Amino acid sequence: MKKKQDTLLRNALSLLLLLFTSITLILLVITFMNSFKSSSELARNTFGFPSTITLQNYITVITEDNFFKYLFNSLFITLVGVFFLLLLSAMVAYGISRYEFKRKEVVSTYFLIGMMFPVQLCVMPLFVILRNLQLLNTMTGVILLYVAGMSFPVFTLTKFFRNIPASIEESARLDGASEFQIFFSIIIPICKPVLATLGLINGIRIWNDFYIPMVFLSDSNKRTLMLSVYKYMSDFVRNWDLTFAAVVLTLIPILILYFLCSSQIVEGITDGTVKE
Numbered sequence: 001m002k003k004k005q006d007t008l009l010r011n012a013l014s015l016l017l018l019l020f021t022s023i024t025l026i027l028l029v030i031t032f033m034n035s036f037k038s039s040s041e042l043a044r045n046t047f048g049f050p051s052t053i054t055l056q057n058y059i060t061v062i063t064e065d066n067f068f069k070y071l072f073n074s075l076f077i078t079l080v081g082v083f084f085l086l087l088l089s090a091m092v093a094y095g096i097s098r099y100e101f102k103r104k105e106v107v108s109t110y111f112l113i114g115m116m117f118p119v120q121l122c123v124m125p126l127f128v129i130l131r132n133l134q135l136l137n138t139m140t141g142v143i144l145l146y147v148a149g150m151s152f153p154v155f156t157l158t159k160f161f162r163n164i165p166a167s168i169e170e171s172a173r174l175d176g177a178s179e180f181q182i183f184f185s186i187i188i189p190i191c192k193p194v195l196a197t198l199g200l201i202n203g204i205r206i207w208n209d210f211y212i213p214m215v216f217l218s219d220s221n222k223r224t225l226m227l228s229v230y231k232y233m234s235d236f237v238r239n240w241d242l243t244f245a246a247v248v249l250t251l252i253p254i255l256i257l258y259f260l261c262s263s264q265i266v267e268g269i270t271d272g273t274v275k276e
Contacts, residue, residue, distance in 0.1 A: 089198075
C-alpha cells in the first residue's frame with residue numbers, strides 16, 4: 001500500500017514538473033519567435049510563426065543603446081561576485097565543518113537564519129552603510145552585497161565537507177602540507193561539482209537580479225543588462241518588439257553557462273556525498 005502511494009506521489013510530481021517545463025519552453029519559444037517580428041506583425045500575429053524574419057529589433061537594441069556597456073557591467077558583477085562568493089563560502093564552510101571553536105553552533109545558526117530574510121528587509125541599513133563607506137553607486141558596493149549573501153552556499157558546503165573523510169587531510173598533514181595547501185589542492189578539487197552547481201544557481205540569481213542594481217546603481221554608465229531590459233518594458237506597448245529581442249539577448253549568456261557546466265551540475269546533484 002505504501003509503495004503504491006509513493007508511486008502515485010512520484011508520478012503526480014513528475015506530471016507537475018513536466019507541465020511546468022512545457023509551459024516554460026512554450027513561453028521561451030514564443031519569446032524567441034516574437035523577437036524576429038516587427039511591431040505591426042506582433043499586433044496581428046502574437047503567437048504564430050513570423051511571416052517575415054527581421055533582425056532589426058536586435059540591431060536596434062545593440063546599436064541604439066549602450067548594450068555592450070551594460071553587458072560588460074553584468075558580466076563583471078556576476079563573474080566577480082560568484083567567484084568571491086564561492087571562495088569565501090567554501091572557506092567559511094570548511095572552518096565550520098572541520099574546526100572546533102566556541103559558539104560554533106551560533107555561527108552555523110547565524111548563516112542558517114540568513115536564508116530566511118530577503119535583502120528587501122534591510123535595504124535602508126545597507127544603503128546607509130554603503131553611503132558611509134563611499135561605495136554607493138559603485139559596482140564594488142553591489143558586488144559586496146552579493147558576496148554577503150553566502151548563507152545558502154555555506155549551508156550546502158558545510159553539509160558536503162562533513163561527508164569528506166578526515167583521513168584525507170590527516171594524510172596530507174603527515175606529508176607536510178599546510179592548511180591552505182590542503183584546502184586549495186585537495187578539498188576544492190573534490191567539491192568542484194558542488195561548486196559548479198552553486199556557481200550556476202548564484203550566477204543566474206545575480207545576473208537576473210533587478211532590485212539591487214536599481215536601488216544602488218543610479219549612474220546610467222553602471223547599469224546592468226536587466227535595467228536596460230526594464231527600460232523597454234516600462235513602455236511595453238510601444239517597444240514590445242524591442243523588449244522580446246532584449247530578453248533573448250539576456251538569456252544567451254545564461255544558456256551558454258548552463259551548457260558549459262551541465263555535466264558538473266549533474267555530477268554535483270548525484271554525487272553529493274563522499275564515503276570513506
